[in-house]
Amino acid sequence: xxxxxxxxxxxxxxxxxxxxxxxxxxxxxxxRDLADSLNEKVVAxxxxxxIENRANELIAYGADAVICADDKELEYYNTEPYTQAVCQxxxxxxxxxxxxxxxxxGRDLGPRLSARLATGLTADCTKLEISETRELLMTRPAFxxxxxxxILCSAHRPQMSTVRPGVMRAHEKDESRKGETEKISISFDxxxxxxxxxxxxxxxxxxxxxxxxxxxxxxxxxxxNEKGFDELRALAAAIGGxxxxxxxxxxxxxxxxxxxxxxxxxxxxxRPSLYIACGISGAIQHLAGMEESEFIIAINKDRYAPxxxxxxxGIVGDVHKIIPxxxxxxxxx
Amino acid sequence: MNIIVCVKxxxxxxxxxxxxxTGTLIxxxxxxxxxxxxxGGLEEALKLKDRYNAHVTVITMGLPxxxxxxxxxxxxxxxxxxLITDRKLGGADTLATSNTLAAALRQLEFDLxxxxxxxxxxxxxxxxxxxxxxxxxxxxxxxxxxEYDGKKTFTIKKSMEDSYQILEVDAPCVVTVLASANKxxxxxxxxxxxxxxxxxxxxxxxxIGIDEEKVGLKGSPTKVHKAFTRGVKAAGEMFxxxxxxxxxxxxxxxxxxxII
Amino acid sequence: xxxxxxxxxxxxxxxxxxxxxKEVKPLAAEIDEQERFPIETVEKMAKTGIMGIPVPVQYGGxxxxxxxxxxxxxxxxxVCATTGVIVSAHTxxxxxxxxxxxxxxxxxxxxxxxxxxxxIGAFGLTEPNAGTDAAAQQTMAVADDDKWILNGNxxxxxxxxxxxxxxIFAMTDKSQGVKGISAFIVEKGTPGFSFGKKELKxxxxxxxxxxxxxxxxxxxxxxxxxxxxxxxxxAMKTLDGGRIGIASQAxxxxxxxxxxxxxxxxxxxxFGKTIGKFQNTQFQLADLLTxxxxxxxxxxSAAFKxxxxxxxxxxxxxxxxxxxxxxxxxxxKAVQFHGGYGYTREYPVERMMRDAKITEIxxxxxxxxxxxxxAALLK
Numbered sequence: 023x024x025x026x027x028x029x030x031x032x033x034x035x036x037x038x039x040x041x042x043x044x045x046x047x048x049x050x051x052x053x054r055d056l057a058d059s060l061n062e063k064v065v066a067x068x069x070x071x072x073i074e075n076r077a078n079e080l081i082a083y084g085a086d087a088v089i090c091a092d093d094k095e096l097e098y099y100n101t102e103p104y105t106q107a108v109c110q111x112x113x114x115x116x117x118x119x120x121x122x123x124x125x126x127x128g129r130d131l132g133p134r135l136s137a138r139l140a141t142g143l144t145a146d147c148t149k150l151e152i153s154e155t156r157e158l159l160m161t162r163p164a165f166x167x168x169x170x171x172x173i174l175c176s177a178h179r180p181q182m183s184t185v186r187p188g189v190m191r192a193h194e195k196d197e198s199r200k201g202e203t204e205k206i207s208i209s210f211d212x213x214x215x216x217x218x219x220x221x222x223x224x225x226x227x228x229x230x231x232x233x234x235x236x237x238x239x240x241x242x243x244x245x246x247n248e249k250g251f252d253e254l255r256a257l258a259a260a261i262g263g264x265x266x267x268x269x270x271x272x273x274x275x276x277x278x279x280x281x282x283x284x285x286x287x288x289x290x291x292x293r294p295s296l297y298i299a300c301g302i303s304g305a306i307q308h309l310a311g312m313e314e315s316e317f318i319i320a321i322n323k324d325r326y327a328p329x330x331x332x333x334x335x336g337i338v339g340d341v342h343k344i345i346p347x348x349x350x351x352x353x354x355x
Numbered sequence: 356m357n358i359i360v361c362v363k364x365x366x367x368x369x370x371x372x373x374x375x376x377t378g379t380l381i382x383x384x385x386x387x388x389x390x391x392x393x394x395g396g397l398e399e400a401l402k403l404k405d406r407y408n409a410h411v412t413v414i415t416m417g418l419p420x421x422x423x424x425x426x427x428x429x430x431x432x433x434x435x436x437x438l439i440t441d442r443k444l445g446g447a448d449t450l451a452t453s454n455t456l457a458a459a460l461r462q463l464e465f466d467l468x469x470x471x472x473x474x475x476x477x478x479x480x481x482x483x484x485x486x487x488x489x490x491x492x493x494x495x496x497x498x499x500x501x502e503y504d505g506k507k508t509f510t511i512k513k514s515m516e517d518s519y520q521i522l523e524v525d526a527p528c529v530v531t532v533l534a535s536a537n538k539x540x541x542x543x544x545x546x547x548x549x550x551x552x553x554x555x556x557x558x559x560x561x562x563i564g565i566d567e568e569k570v571g572l573k574g575s576p577t578k579v580h581k582a583f584t585r586g587v588k589a590a591g592e593m594f595x596x597x598x599x600x601x602x603x604x605x606x607x608x609x610x611x612x613x614i615i
Numbered sequence: 616x617x618x619x620x621x622x623x624x625x626x627x628x629x630x631x632x633x634x635x636x637k638e639v640k641p642l643a644a645e646i647d648e649q650e651r652f653p654i655e656t657v658e659k660m661a662k663t664g665i666m667g668i669p670v671p672v673q674y675g676g677x678x679x680x681x682x683x684x685x686x687x688x689x690x691x692x693x694v695c696a697t698t699g700v701i702v703s704a705h706t707x708x709x710x711x712x713x714x715x716x717x718x719x720x721x722x723x724x725x726x727x728x729x730x731x732x733x734x735i736g737a738f739g740l741t742e743p744n745a746g747t748d749a750a751a752q753q754t755m756a757v758a759d760d761d762k763w764i765l766n767g768n769x770x771x772x773x774x775x776x777x778x779x780x781x782x783i784f785a786m787t788d789k790s791q792g793v794k795g796i797s798a799f800i801v802e803k804g805t806p807g808f809s810f811g812k813k814e815l816k817x818x819x820x821x822x823x824x825x826x827x828x829x830x831x832x833x834x835x836x837x838x839x840x841x842x843x844x845x846x847x848x849x850a851m852k853t854l855d856g857g858r859i860g861i862a863s864q865a866x867x868x869x870x871x872x873x874x875x876x877x878x879x880x881x882x883x884x885x886f887g888k889t890i891g892k893f894q895n896t897q898f899q900l901a902d903l904l905t906x907x908x909x910x911x912x913x914x915x916s917a918a919f920k921x922x923x924x925x926x927x928x929x930x931x932x933x934x935x936x937x938x939x940x941x942x943x944x945x946x947x948k949a950v951q952f953h954g955g956y957g958y959t960r961e962y963p964v965e966r967m968m969r970d971a972k973i974t975e976i977x978x979x980x981x982x983x984x985x986x987x988x989x990a991a992l993l994k
Contacts, residue, residue, distance in 0.1 A: 102493065105488075126496070126513075129480045129481075130494070130497070132481070133479075133484035133488075134487070134494065137453060137485040137488035137489055141576050142575070142577035143479075143481060145478065164582075165476055169583070171581070171583075172581050172583075173577050173578065173580060174577065174578055175577045175578075216493035216528070217494075217524045219520060220510070220521040223519055223520070224518045225517060225518050225519060296609070296614045325595065326884045326887060328884070330591070330593060332591075334591040334608075335591055335592055335594075335605065336591055337595075337601045338593065339595070339597075340598065343598035344605075347598055348606075351602055427626065541630055543663055544683070545678060547677075548678045550626065
């Protein structure tokens with residue numbers, strides 16, 4: 023393998039029912055940064071049916087070029103047709119880097135591609151950088167997030183990595199950006215199409231997933247009751263974005279909050295950028311579920327509450343006074 | 356019907372802690388367990404055994420002590436167990452691991468290969484699909500439910516972010532199973548009593564019969580450049596003052612940390 | 616000499632602990648509060664083989680040993696003493712005497728369903744006037760052609776009502792004293808066999824404890840267990856085995872209370888530090904843990920003797936005596952460590968303290984154990 027033949031940063035663009043998924047824009051943003059430091063191009067791989075009209079959007083988010091395969095076989099994601107299509111593109115174009123969203127689709131496609139191309143794939147990267155030797159440094163968590171590892175794929179190309187939605191930031195959409203869109207056709211080996219999609223059913227899943235929240239306002243015994251949680255909800259609404267209300271076990275057991283929002287050993291493990299613990303004393307079981315949060319603010323009347331041991335900022339005080347005031351400040355902002 | 360379930364022994368990562376002063380991983384005393392998704396996969400196989408009298412083989416690659424999870428699999432109801440272990444196979448990334456497992460699987464008869472979706476120590480979710488590719492088999496990942504027509508076709512519910520799919524695929528194929536798909540059965544008491552009387556086949560590098568370039572560290576395109584912990588947490592600041600001032604402190608801290 | 620569990624026993628411990636944590640613990644407070652027999656747990660235990668641990672495979676059991684059985688009762692009782700005693704009474708007091716004294720036909724007829732957990736077992740010895748003085752049996756069994764006719768009452772019977780098979784003791788010849796006592800197998804549903812009032816108890820409140828009433832209850836001749844007049848020996852030997860079960864229950868309760876206390880003293884702060892940092896706490900916990908571990912070694916050594924057919928009657932009494940008194944001490948102190956919270960039902964230690972008390976009473980009070988131990992010493 024002549025590594026020097028491989029260049030440019032490719033992004034697999036995930037679309038569902040013709041709608042480009044946010045993770046693709048996020049990856050284009052990161053690809054833009056990487057390509058700029060390599061002085062190479064960002065190329066978007068767009069697969070689908072009646073999909074060509076999406077190309078401009080990809081350029082606006084940072085692609086220099088879009089390779090579009092528009093084919094009925096690619097209308098819905100299915101492992102084999104997608105693997106064949108992406109493989110053909112990679113073999114013909116020889117990209118240096120390929121980024122894929124770590125969605126159920128990307129995590130189905132990525133490893134299949136890596137095995138077919140006999141190259142490495144690093145899953146769920148949280149950080150991607152270019153080294154001094156122009157290699158891709160792929161950093162990811164391991165051991166349940168207890169350890170971070172930086173991975174290299176030195177002797178094989180492309181260097182492939184998957185990234186979870188929400189980890190990278192999309193660049194501002196820039197409609198003035200210019201780029202090429204190239205339509206290609208894929209020569210499928212249909213004898214390998216062995217999985218039949220019977221149907222795809224949209225689910226009205228209970229979409230609260232506190233593990234996905236960037237900011238969690240979490241309440242415990244000190245919040246007291248439903249009314250107390252209304253104060254937390256008001257604060258969450260005032261902050262906006264990916265802010266959710268969560269709870270300690272005590273309030274779930276008391277029936278004030280639903281189990282899906284419980285943080286802790288018997289609930290969920292969360293690591294948001296900001297965790298505001300309101301009136302939570304901080305039982306070990308609760309701490310286990312949230313101590314990895316990036317920044318922790320604890321508000322509690324009891325200065326000896328164990329929650330203060332893990333808090334970056336501890337406020338000894340009454341949540342019922344502080345939270346409404348804090349909410350006002352956010353509303354004014 | 357022959358089913359092969361690929362399982363992995365993993366440290367119970369929920370028990371791993373960081374030493375707060377040195378910032379290193381504390382792995383002492385952390386139990387090794389059968390990876391939860393793999394256990395869900397084994398349960399899927401055992402359900403097919405209950406219903407269709409399928410023969411269930413479990414296979415793992417790892418250190419000699421990975422025998423423990425194979426005994427556990429016997430105690431749950433598996434019929435045959437193979438432990439692939441050899442120094443030459445150490446340091447493998449997912450591609451080298453899947454090459455090794457695929458080479459072993461080629462020597463076995465199967466209608467269905469089951470793996471867990473992902474292992475809790477690495478969370479990569481790669482080995483299952485990579486095995487499928489090496490063996491030129493169709494794959495279905497994120498399996499939540501599986502129905503078998505008793506002849507050759509599997510109907511599978513695949514779980515996705517905001518939807519699910521119903522897929523059909525014929526044997527032989529590879530599926531990757533979510534732990535949530537099944538509540539795995541407990542080992543039976545009788546199964547435990549008998550588990551240690553059963554033979555675990557040990558397969559070394561020679562037995563696998565694979566090119567040395569494709570396995571272990573040599574066969575791994577990705578390499579760990581460095582590993583590090585997130586660092587020790589500094590002691591936090593504490594304030595006890597009136598509500599108004601408290602809010603001021605919070606707001607300025609959030610700005611300072613670029614959280615808002 | 617090896618004091619460690621072997622790999623099989625360790626794997627079993629892993630399973631039963633997991634089972635206890637996931638299936639048993641979540642119900643412990645509820646079944647205590649509601650005084651409800653946890654039939655759903657029995658069904659789950661049956662499926663896993665917990666209802667027939669030390670029973671040979673040929674009779675539908677798991678083919679395990681008494682160490683495994685003891686571990687099972689310990690781990691179940693660690694989270695729920697009620698569940699522990701259901702298994703203990705079923706296994707030690709019903710399966711064991713049939714296995715050890717039954718004819719091949721009786722074993723074939725009763726053991727598979729009991730060992731699989733499809734049927735629950737119970738044991739009826741105690742009467743209103745025959746408690747510690749078990750020889751004072753007043754229940755009568757009279758032979759009549761091809762049947763026995765039973766009359767009398769048994770009280771404080773564990774698993775009563777839920778059990779399908781009862782090992783019952785009755786006088787067949789009053790003139791012979793203890794040698795006139797015989798054992799019988801009585802099935803639920805037999806005409807003339809009914810249940811009296813359910814006891815309202817201090818602890819193990821999910822366990823069903825009730826009176827058995829026999830009024831001209833007719834059972835077939837072949838339901839005699841062992842020989843005529845051999846009942847008292849069967850009862851005493853059965854209780855020797857049962858004491859290992861109850862000692863395991865006591866051990867589990869003590870360990871459970873210790874687990875809760877350790878968690879609490881690491882968390883609870885007074886005077887600016889966790890109460891675990893006080894030397895008074897540390898010294899007391901050290902003493903208690905030492906006693907728990909001593910109980911465990913006594914229990915395991917008695918179970919080992921039983922497995923290896925070494926006489927174990929005094930060993931069973933010693934482990935039961937020591938483990939029961941340890942359980943009472945540990946749970947009482949656990950409540951004390953928890954302070955006011957320990958006295959509330961918010962924390963499980965108050966339940967554990969109530970549960971512990973019975974282990975000093977049933978299957979031979981602590982006084983009876985001392986009698987057995989002293990008798991063996993001074994014979």
